[in-house]
Amino acid sequence: MTALAPQLQSQAQPAPAPERTKHRLLERLKRAGPQTVQDLAANLGVSVPGARRHLLDLQEQGLIEARTERPGGRGRPQHVYVLTDRGEATFPKTYSALCVDVLRHLQILYGDEAVTRVLGARSAELTAQVQAALPAELPLEERITRFAAWLTELGFDAVAEPGDQAGEWQIVERNCPNLTVARSYPELCHSELRLFTDVLGLPVTRESRIACGQGQCRYRIGP
Template sequence: MTLRAATLTAPVALPERTKTRVLDLVRRHGPQTAQDLAARLDVSIPAARRHLGDLLDQGLLEARVEKPGGRGRPQHVFALTERGEAAFPNTSSGLCADVLRHLRELFGQGAVLQVLDARNQALGEQIRAELAGAATLGERVEQLAVQLTALGFEATSHRDPSLHEDGAGGEVWYITQSHCPHLSVARQYQELCASELTLYSDLLGVAVTRESRMACGQGCCRYRVAALPT
């Protein structure tokens, strides 16, 4: 192993206890404001800001400006950097990335896609059984979010209250994932995100488009689910 490779894979030491809690909250719930974290930690906002400042200085968090739900007044939120994510090592993700890399090197890009397709088929059968009792699109979307959360994606669903129609009159829903258990792999293999998008569309039986993507540095993965009238 080269010195460079050892440096890249070396684990990041976790900071003191409260700061570790801050990092864990951001990891589990997605980008947070200082107010959000103060409430979750039961500390004052100035105390939360001090911890955030230290974590920013250590390169474990980054600050960005976002609009709540894509609308409203912009606010400062804090998200994990790659260094921050490395504080919570996921050996299975590292193994997965290595396997996909070797597949690509040995058998070409098509082999990677075949593996992901096979994974989706098995995962789809499992989730489809849970969606079987959902009669409406809204029920299917809500149940899919539940299943994704169980898989580690911290997913929520909602119908846009300001938009009840799409084009000629279809309903519109959103699924938001604030955590990705495969983020390090998704950054290296865009095919993983593309295959998940196809899976969601297949499970819901309607068009699904991705509006934001954590693997591209955005704060969450947000999917727009639109059903046009027949």
């Protein structure tokens, strides 16, 4: 054991895995705010070129962005990196728990009807927003494709697919960003179904639901 000690001590420590370094970069930006590449490299103990490579990868993933800012509003402008909304979303949030708590208190104080009315009002507001961007004169395929893209922006990872019958379409949501809330309050899923019907102006049937343990939410849109 003693004879081996010098040999072991002389061995270089393994470099951190690239993904671990990227995670540390994100953590530093989260905790310290805008940072230059030099600041990040010094804090993480990596070379400036190495930090630049990781930052470029994170930019390509849409997790960070570069800005030009004056430190404290004074001095020469510096090139700094900050988290994007997508980068912020990689850190744990308690929004779902907060939403469930608010709805629970609303239900206790004002009854089930209050929850339905609140979610209905939210659905109506979203419907108005989407309808403004999806004029009725657009071809059905384009409207459905744009609608799926809008859902994806909200985190549903949605795709539009032709249905089995002529003139029929399907929208498949492969993620539910509101899963915690939907499991506690099925009214949220009911309001989503109304949203589909109101936006598209066509019969819509939900054939599967993530909140019920299925792998995706699948909506069949009839002609």
